[in-house]
Amino acid sequence: MAPTKLNAAIIVVSTTASKDPSSDASGDLLTESFIANSSAESTTWKVVARRIVSDDREEIQGALKTLLEGPTKLNLIVTTGGTGFAIADITPEVRDPISPFLQIPVLINWIGISMMSRPVAGVSGSTIIVTLPGSPKGATENLGALIKLLPHACIQAAGIQSSRKLHSGGVESLEKQTGVYNHSHSHGHGHATPRAHTSAESRANRLGDAVTRGHRESPYPMVTVKEATDIIARETQLKGIVEVQVNEDLVGYVLAEDVTAVESVPAYRASIVDGYAVVHSDGKGTYPVVSVSHAAPGSIPPLASGQVARVTTGAPLPPCATAVAMVEDTVLKSMTEDEKEEAEVEILADRMEDGENVREVGSDVMKGDVVLKKGDIISAIGGEVGLLASVGRASVKVYDKVTVGVLSTGDEVVHHCREGELQLGEIRDSNRPALLSAIKAQGFSTVDLGITGDKTGALQSTLIEALQSVDVIVTTGGVSMGELDLLKPTIEQSLDGTIHFGRVAMKPGKPTTFATVESPKKKLIFALPGNPASALVTLHLFVLPSLRKSQGYEHYDFPQVRVTVDEDMGLDPRPEFRRAFVRFDMVDGRLHASGTGGQRSSRIGSAHGANAVLVMPALREVSEKRRELGCIPKGETVDAILWGQIGCA
Ligand SMILES: Nc1nc2c(c(=O)[nH]1)N[C@H]1C(S)=C(S)[C@@H](COP(=O)(O)OP(=O)(O)OC[C@H]3O[C@@H](n4cnc5c(N)ncnc54)[C@H](O)[C@@H]3O)O[C@H]1N2
Ligand code: MOO
Numbered sequence: 244m245a246p247t248k249l250n251a252a253i254i255v256v257s258t259t260a261s262k263d264p265s266s267d268a269s270g271d272l273l274t275e276s277f278i279a280n281s282s283a284e285s286t287t288w289k290v291v292a293r294r295i296v297s298d299d300r301e302e303i304q305g306a307l308k309t310l311l312e313g314p315t316k317l318n319l320i321v322t323t324g325g326t327g328f329a330i331a332d333i334t335p336e337v338r339d340p341i342s343p344f345l346q347i348p349v350l351i352n353w354i355g356i357s358m359m360s361r362p363v364a365g366v367s368g369s370t371i372i373v374t375l376p377g378s379p380k381g382a383t384e385n386l387g388a389l390i391k392l393l394p395h396a397c398i399q400a401a402g403i404q405s406s407r408k409l410h411s412g413g414v415e416s417l418e419k420q421t422g423v424y425n426h427s428h429s430h431g432h433g434h435a436t437p438r439a440h441t442s443a444e445s446r447a448n449r450l451g452d453a454v455t456r457g458h459r460e461s462p463y464p465m466v467t468v469k470e471a472t473d474i475i476a477r478e479t480q481l482k483g484i485v486e487v488q489v490n491e492d493l494v495g496y497v498l499a500e501d502v503t504a505v506e507s508v509p510a511y512r513a514s515i516v517d518g519y520a521v522v523h524s525d526g527k528g529t530y531p532v533v534s535v536s537h538a539a540p541g542s543i544p545p546l547a548s549g550q551v552a553r554v555t556t557g558a559p560l561p562p563c564a565t566a567v568a569m570v571e572d573t574v575l576k577s578m579t580e581d582e583k584e585e586a587e588v589e590i591l592a593d594r595m596e597d598g599e600n601v602r603e604v605g606s607d608v609m610k611g612d613v614v615l616k617k618g619d620i621i622s623a624i625g626g627e628v629g630l631l632a633s634v635g636r637a638s639v640k641v642y643d644k645v646t647v648g649v650l651s652t653g654d655e656v657v658h659h660c661r662e663g664e665l666q667l668g669e670i671r672d673s674n675r676p677a678l679l680s681a682i683k684a685q686g687f688s689t690v691d692l693g694i695t696g697d698k699t700g701a702l703q704s705t706l707i708e709a710l711q712s713v714d715v716i717v718t719t720g721g722v723s724m725g726e727l728d729l730l731k732p733t734i735e736q737s738l739d740g741t742i743h744f745g746r747v748a749m750k751p752g753k754p755t756t757f758a759t760v761e762s763p764k765k766k767l768i769f770a771l772p773g774n775p776a777s778a779l780v781t782l783h784l785f786v787l788p789s790l791r792k793s794q795g796y797e798h799y800d801f802p803q804v805r806v807t808v809d810e811d812m813g814l815d816p817r818p819e820f821r822r823a824f825v826r827f828d829m830v831d832g833r834l835h836a837s838g839t840g841g842q843r844s845s846r847i848g849s850a851h852g853a854n855a856v857l858v859m860p861a862l863r864e865v866s867e868k869r870r871e872l873g874c875i876p877k878g879e880t881v882d883a884i885l886w887g888q889i890g891c892a
């Protein structure tokens with residue numbers, strides 16, 4: 244059954260946090276609780292708005308009013324803070340400003356167990372309002388106690404007597420009235436059908452509306468990078484399992500089975516050195532050379548005590564031989580009459596051990612051993628392919644790799660090879676070649692979807708066609724606030740997709756948009772910003788880890804390390820991902836980072852020579868000293884996400 248989709252908002256009531264939002268931990272924790280309590284089968288919670296207000300009656304009431312009257316229908320508002328017994332704790336006394344606040348019986352159980360605060364649960368219009376304590380622990384524990392009751396309460400509050408109605412006819416109008424969304428009615432057409440339908444949950448500008456009617460503020464809540472990556476991880480599924488030949492094309496795949504050796508390595512007793520097979524208990528002395536064994540298929544007679552056999556490295560040992568003396572530890576004593584062969588050699592090596600210089604059957608790999616495990620990555624180093632080949636595996640089961648389509652959008656964007664000078668307003672398409680290269684280098688199949696102008700119809704038909712042949716679509720451009728930024732409305736209104744987030748608190752990459760479309764299988768759409776540096780950063784931060792997760796990587800994120808900065812690194816109000824070159828310093832044994840010049844989002848050169856991004860905290864998150872300096876000073880450390888290999892210097 245398709246999940247019931249519920250919209251929630253969080254109001255943090257804290258005078259301290261209203262002055263310094265970075266001091267608030269409850270907002271993030273509650274958001275994570277909603278995400279953690281979402282499931283593809285039953286209820287999906289979406290935190291669509293977050294506010295921080297001080298312990299002030301008018302501020303709390305104002306926040307409630309704007310949320311309740313806002314364009315997005317809310318099923319739930321939780322407040323955190325101001326529920327204690329102090330004089331300043333007034334949240335329970337602030338009644339909603341719009342309609343009578345009725346206590347709801349379904350939540351009374353929770354009120355009973357929430358002893359150390361003064362909880363209130365009520366309903367305003369079709370929105371449930373619940374007050375939670377202010378401490379992060381108290382807030383999450385209370386939400387945890389409540390969350391199973393909430394979907395039912397929300398559905399009741401939305402005016403629907405039975406949740407079954409959500410899955411039957413007339414849902415669209417109910418959605419419009421109530422803001423409770425369920426997708427079962429709209430998916431299952433077998434493909435993403437273009438239609439004039441405007442989904443009730445679409446926040447985007449309406450396609451075709453005059454520019455004067457467009458939003459002047461983004462209706463998409465700003466999510467943190469962590470929230471964004473959590474959402475993407477939640478929506479990213481394994482593609483499936485396929486059988487692939489063991490050869491050089493296997494590199495990059497992840498095994499979907501434990502691999503057992505069907506034969507032993509070595510399959511016969513072999514010599515480790517060039518020399519003479521002996522019976523070790525014979526000791527040193529002069530012995531006749533009775534046979535020769537080369538590393539080649541064939542048979543060899545047994546060796547008796549008092550005899551030796553010449554053997555080469557890797558050759559089968561004669562039966563009954565127990566050790567091999569290295570040729571360096573022997574002396575030729577006599578030759579055959581024709582002088583072509585050795586007749587006798589003296590073994591100088593004393594006290595040889597049983598098994599010396601002998602590779603026993605199965606001493607590298609024993610038949611039946613598990614040589615590789617499900618989840619193991621077939622690396623480019625060659626060890627795994629070599630191991631599989633050594634035990635005679637012709638093919639193995641692996642997780643399939645997704646196919647990724649890459650599309651550039653924008654009327655101004657022209658093919659990078661287009662001959663002739665650029666006209667006013669034209670720009671060469673650097674995003675498509677850059678993104679295709681980066682995705683292909685990670686081992687994924689790519690489909691070049693070309694360039695589409697800023698026309699709804701063209702964009703829609705390109706996306707619909709692409710959805711037939713690829714698993715993931717990556718677009719660049721057209722996701723911000725301009726009237727020709729059509730990606731979001733096209734995804735929501737023409738493809739009937741779900742936009743999971745449309746803004747991220749980061750630089751570069753603020754308008755990064757992530758959506759899913761049922762076509763009929765779930766497909767992912769990453770609509771990245773058009774600015775070239777923004778597109779590359781968000782590709783590495785969001786898209787590539789998702790692709791790796793979909794093909795079975797357990798650790799799908801790029802590695803994060805601590806580096807010393809070799810120059811002052813400026814801080815921005817937004818958390819910033821500065822392109823950098825990281826190297827290992829042989830003198831101090833530490834990783835060092837230097838910048839790549841101007842970091843403007845349009846400057847693709849900022850990624851030239853970069854093998855990492857520095858994870859720069861937002862200005863408000865750093866110590867007062869650093870805030871005054873406006874930078875992380877040279878010599879201090881910061882986290883870096885490694886995109887490529889690091890060299891030494
Ligand atoms: N009023 C606001 N304006 C903008 C905001 C905002 O929040 N409010 N955000 C800014 C940020 S941040 C970014 S990033 C950009 C992202 O814009 P779009 O994703 O809508 O991209 P476009 O507007 O289509 O293009 C932006 C820029 O990039 C150039 N571009 C586009 N495609 C390519 C390509 N394939 N190769 C090379 N260059 C490309 C395009 O010509 C523009 O110069 O929005 C800000 N605006
Ligand atoms: O976030 Mo935008 O990507 O700064 O330029």
Ligand SMILES: [Mg+2]
Pocket residue numbers: 720721722723724725728
């Ligand atoms: Mg734009």
